[in-house]
Amino acid sequence: MEPTIKAIITGTTGMVGEGVLHECLLDPLVEAITIINRKPSGISHPKLTEIIHSDFYNLSAIENQLQGFNACYFCLGISSVGISKEDYYKTTYTLTMRVAETLSRLNPEMTFCYVSGAGTDSSETGSSNWAKVKGKTENDLMKLPFKQVYAFRPGFIKPTPGLSKTHGFYKYISWLFPLGRAIYPAGFVTMHELGRAMIHVTGPGTAKRVIEGNEIISLGKA
Numbered sequence: 001m002e003p004t005i006k007a008i009i010t011g012t013t014g015m016v017g018e019g020v021l022h023e024c025l026l027d028p029l030v031e032a033i034t035i036i037n038r039k040p041s042g043i044s045h046p047k048l049t050e051i052i053h054s055d056f057y058n059l060s061a062i063e064n065q066l067q068g069f070n071a072c073y074f075c076l077g078i079s080s081v082g083i084s085k086e087d088y089y090k091t092t093y094t095l096t097m098r099v100a101e102t103l104s105r106l107n108p109e110m111t112f113c114y115v116s117g118a119g120t121d122s123s124e125t126g127s128s129n130w131a132k133v134k135g136k137t138e139n140d141l142m143k144l145p146f147k148q149v150y151a152f153r154p155g156f157i158k159p160t161p162g163l164s165k166t167h168g169f170y171k172y173i174s175w176l177f178p179l180g181r182a183i184y185p186a187g188f189v190t191m192h193e194l195g196r197a198m199i200h201v202t203g204p205g206t207a208k209r210v211i212e213g214n215e216i217i218s219l220g221k222a
Contacts, residue, residue, distance in 0.1 A: 004031035005202050006068060010056075010099065011075035012041050016115055016157065016191070018165040020073050021048075023195030030199065034065065056095050059102045070147075071202045072103055072112045080130035088130065093137045104144040111148040111205070113198045114141055118155035118187060118213065142209060150201050152211045154194055155187035156180060163191075186213035193220025 007024060011017030012035045024030040025045050034049045035041060041050060053062050056076070074096065080088045096114070103110060116138055121131035124139065138151040158177045159166040180188040197211065197219035208215060 003070075003203070005029055005071050005199065006032045007034070007071040007073055007202075008066065008069050008103065009033060009035050009073045009075065011077065011115075012043070013037055013039065013165065014075065014077075015159060015163070015165045015167055016077075016194070017073075017075035018163050019157075019160050019191035020075055020195040020198060022160055022163060023192065023199060024073075027199055029203070034069070036062075057098050059099065063102065063106060066103060067106045069103075069107050070110055072100075072107075072110055073198050074099070074112065074114045077115060080133075085129050089133050092130075092133050093140075096137050097140060100141055100144055100146075104146050108145055109147045111150070111202045112141065112144070112146045113150050113152060113201065114138065115194075116151045116153050118153050120151070120153055122210070138210065148201070148205055148209075150198075150206075150209055150211055152194065152198065152216060153213070154189045154216055155213055156189070157194060158188070158190040160191040185217065189213055189216045189220070193217050196220040196222075 007030060009017060009021050012021045021035065024033050032047050034051060036051045036053055038054050040052060051062055051065055078091050100112060116134050119131055120134040120138060121128060122135045122138065124132045124135045126132055142149045177188055193216055197216045200219045200222050206219065
């Protein structure tokens with residue numbers, strides 16, 4: 001029997017985090033879940049604990065509640081559109097690393113899954129600022145003393161029907177998914193596949209540390 005999962009999930013007030021949480025709540029292998037938010041999520045479940053904490057750059061006040069976990073599904077992120085390079089770097093890189101450094105110290109047997117994005121620049125040398133910042137974040141996460149670190153790079157994500165955090169514009173572009181999946185499946189994954197893939201790598205793991213669209217689909221069906 002596979003060991004059970006005790007997971008921390010960030011970003012559950014957004015579409016991706018809510019979708020990953022939904023898959024974890026449904027999966028009997030996931031025994032306990034703690035979510036960290038700046039404001040209440042409004043979600044209640046017997047295996048769910050919610051921590052309200054305003055400063056993700058400093059988790060010292062809640063460290064005693066962040067021990068004993070073997071997974072983190074890090075779904076917290078922002079778009080680079082309309083903000084300065086400095087603010088994007090601070091939220092995307094600095095915040096992520098502060099959280100990860102704390103968790104790696106408290107839970108060295110943890111599998112850390114980071115939701116990055118298709119087109120991320122692992123070389124950190126390209127012309128796209130967001131891609132370089134994401135690439136640096138991935139690279140530096142993999143240097144931390146976790147058991148395993150995976151960077152997930154989904155492209156277009158089809159939301160899970162019925163969830164409340166789906167962006168409004170998806171109702172106008174959802175018709176693209178079947179067409180895109182048929183033409184370029186690597187760039188089109190479902191929220192169900194992404195959540196399932198993250199749960200899957202927490203157990204047996206996988207050789208690839210950067211999980212692109214095709215691998216997300218494959219792992220999501222495993």
